[in-house]
Amino acid sequence: MTGKWNESMSYQPCDSEGEPLLGTELKDAWKLADALKNDKFQYTHFAHKINSFDTAPKKLLASDSHLHPDRYALEQGDLSKANFEKI
Numbered sequence: 001m002t003g004k005w006n007e008s009m010s011y012q013p014c015d016s017e018g019e020p021l022l023g024t025e026l027k028d029a030w031k032l033a034d035a036l037k038n039d040k041f042q043y044t045h046f047a048h049k050i051n052s053f054d055t056a057p058k059k060l061l062a063s064d065s066h067l068h069p070d071r072y073a074l075e076q077g078d079l080s081k082a083n084f085e086k087i
Contacts, residue, residue, distance in 0.1 A: 001029070002026070003029075006032065007031075007032055008028060008029075008030060008031040008032060009028075009029040009030055010026045010027060010028050010029060011026070011027055011029050012024050012025065012026045012027065032044070033045065033046065036048070040077065068085070069085040070082045070083075070085035070086040073085055
C-alpha cells in the first residue's frame with residue numbers, strides 16, 4: 001500500500017519480501033472526493049451525509065456527538081459559540 005490517508009491510497013500485490021510481483025500494477029484503493037462548492041467546512045458529500053443529524057438514528061445515546069452543543073454550534077456556523085462550548 002502506498003499513499004496518504006487524506007489524499008488517496010493505492011495497492012499492488014507483493015511477494016513475502018515486499019517487492020511488487022512481476023506483471024502487476026499499482027491500483028487505486030480509494031481517492032478523496034472533491035469537496036462541495038461553497039462549503040465552509042470543505043466536507044465531501046459523504047462526510048456531510050454521515051455527520052448529518054437528519055441521518056442519525058432516532059434514539060441516540062446521551063454521549064452521541066450529534067447531541068454535543070459545540071458540534072451543533074459549529075454546524076450552525078457559530079464558531080465562537082462552538083469554541084466556548086468545547087472549552
